[in-house]
Amino acid sequence: MAKVTLTVNGRTVSGECDDRxxxxxxxxxxxxxxxxxxxxxxxxxxxxVIHMNGRSVKSCSLLAVQASGAEITTIEGIAAQGELHPVQAAFKEHHGLQCGFCTPGMVMTAVDMIGRHGGQLDEATVRHELEGNICRCTGYQNIVAAVLAANQQMHGATRQAAE
Known part of the structure; x- marks a missing residue:
């Protein structure tokens, strides 16, 4: 057994688990x-998909012991108290989900993507960066529209805050 300590959604947590x-x-x-x-x-x-040390990663590709000491954000940790994150709100508004199974991973990937591109996203980039996320329900059109809308809202909000 190995001890794993992480900061998850702003809170330090520890637990024991099998090395594998x-x-x-x-x-x-x-x-x-x-x-x-x-x-x-x-x-x-x-x-x-989660965020580890600020970047999106597929958490099935890492052992828990490899992540020990890391800062982790899950889908539960991205929303402000009582409000949806702008990406979550855009998925809701643009019908970017159906069954919802893929939605947490899509949202986490989109949040990272928007953060890395600083508001400079186009449809081709969104589609390319979502290639590692599979949705069997929506056909992606509404997901892409949601990401672009969230990007516009977040970029606009950033610009207004700077003025």
């Missing part, structure tokens, strides 16, 4: 944060 436990299972089973989904366990589908 995947980070996604540690998050779900040891921490009870079930918004991070398990799809394929092979890094193909993207349902398990």
């Amino acid at each position: 436990m995947l980070l996604v299972h540690f998050i779900r089973e040891k921490l009870g944060l079930t918004g991070t989904h398990v799809g394929c366990d092979t890094t193909q589908c993207g349902t398990c």
Whole structure:
């Protein structure tokens, strides 16, 4: 057994796990944060995307012990108290989800993408960066529209705050 200590959604947590436990299972089973989904366990589908040290990663591709000491943000940690994150709100407004299984991973990927591109996103870039996230329901059009709308809202909000 190994001891794992993480900062998850701003809170320091520790737990013991088998040396071979995947980070996604540690998050779900040891921490009870079930918004991070398990799809394929092979890094193909993207349902398990979280942010580790500020960047999106597929949590089924890492052992929990490899992440020890890291800062983790899950889907549960991106919203402000009582309000949806702008990306979550855009997914709702633009009908970027159907069954919802892929949505947490899509949202986490989109938040990272918007942050890295500083408001400079186009449809081709969004589609390219979402290639690691599979949705079997929506056909992606509404997801892309939601990401572009969130990008516009967040970029506009950033510009206004600077003025």
